[in-house]
Amino acid sequence: MSRVTALVAEDEAPQRRALVEQLGQLWPELSLCAVCEDGVAALEAARAQRPQVAFLDIRMPGVGGLDVAREVVAHGGLVVFTTAYDDYAVHAFEAGAADYLLKPVQSERLAQAVARLRQRLEERRAGAAAPDLQALLEELEARLRPRGERLIRWITASVGDSVRMIGIDEVLFFQAQDKYVRVATATGDAVIRTPLKEIVAGLDPDVFWQVHRGAVVRVAAIDRLVRNELGRYGLRLRNPPETLPVSAPFLHRFRGM
CATH class of the missing domain: 2.40.50.1020 (LytTr DNA-binding domain)
Incomplete structure (x- = not known):
C-alpha cells in the first residue's frame, strides 16, 4: 500500500508519545504530517495538510476532537477517536463509520483499528461507497452534550x-x-x-x-x-x-x- 498521511492530536504528552511510537511499529508506511497537543493546532493542521487519517482525542483544549474531525471528514479523511470514557462507544462505531480507542491505548486494540483503516482505504480505492461520517459526528455531538x-x-x-x-x-x-x-x-x-x-x-x-x-x-x-x-x-x-x-x-x- 502507498504511504498514507495522518494527523495525531492528543493533549496529554505521555499518551501522545506512546500513540506515535505504537503507530510507527504497527503502520511503518504511515506518514505523520502533524502531531498536535491541542485542538486549535490540530484544526489548523487538518486544514493545511488534509490528512487521509486522523487520530483525535475527543476532549482537547481550545477545540474539541469533533470540530477537528469535521474538517478531516470534509476533505475525505477517516477518523479514529481516542477517549478515556467508554460511554462514547455509540452504535455508529460498531457500524464501522469510524473507530475509537480507550486510553491508555493498547497495542492489540490499536492494531485492530489500523487494520480497519487499511481496509477502508482499500475499499475507497476500489470505488466502494463511503459511510456517512457526518451523521456519526452529529450523533456523537448529541451524546457529548452535557445534560442533567x-x-x-x-x-x-x-x-x-x-x-x-x-x-x-x-x-x-x-x-x-x-x-x-x-x-x-x-x-x-x-x-x-x-x-x-x-x-x-x-x-x-x-x-x-x-x-x-x-x-x-x-x-x-x-x-x-x-x-x-x-x-x-x-x-x-x-x-x-x-x-x-x-x-x-x-x-x-x-x-x-
Whole structure:
C-alpha cells in the first residue's frame, strides 16, 4: 500500500508519545504530517495538510476532537477517536463509520483499528461507497452534550476576601487569565481556579460558545462580530460593553451573523 498521511492530536504528552511510537511499529508506511497537543493546532493542521487519517482525542483544549474531525471528514479523511470514557462507544462505531480507542491505548486494540483503516482505504480505492461520517459526528455531538447532573448550575468563585455563589444563568463569559479563570457577570467579576477545559465540558453548547482558546461566551450576550484594522476579529458584548477576542478556528460559528 502507498504511504498514507495522518494527523495525531492528543493533549496529554505521555499518551501522545506512546500513540506515535505504537503507530510507527504497527503502520511503518504511515506518514505523520502533524502531531498536535491541542485542538486549535490540530484544526489548523487538518486544514493545511488534509490528512487521509486522523487520530483525535475527543476532549482537547481550545477545540474539541469533533470540530477537528469535521474538517478531516470534509476533505475525505477517516477518523479514529481516542477517549478515556467508554460511554462514547455509540452504535455508529460498531457500524464501522469510524473507530475509537480507550486510553491508555493498547497495542492489540490499536492494531485492530489500523487494520480497519487499511481496509477502508482499500475499499475507497476500489470505488466502494463511503459511510456517512457526518451523521456519526452529529450523533456523537448529541451524546457529548452535557445534560442533567453533568451541567454546571453554580459557580463558587472568589471575590476579594469573600466567596460568592454565582448561578450559571448570571454568567456572561469565562476568560482564562494566567492560573485563574475570570467569571464575568452583569454585576461584576470573580475568579476561579478550575481550568477552562473543565468548565467547557459542563456547559450547554447551545447557550455558551467557545470563541477563543481562552474565552467562552454566553451567546445571548453577544452584540456583534467586529474586525479591527489589523484584520483580527472580536466579539462586542451588549452589557457590559466589552470586546472578547475570536480566533480563526472559531469563526465558523458566526457565519450569517
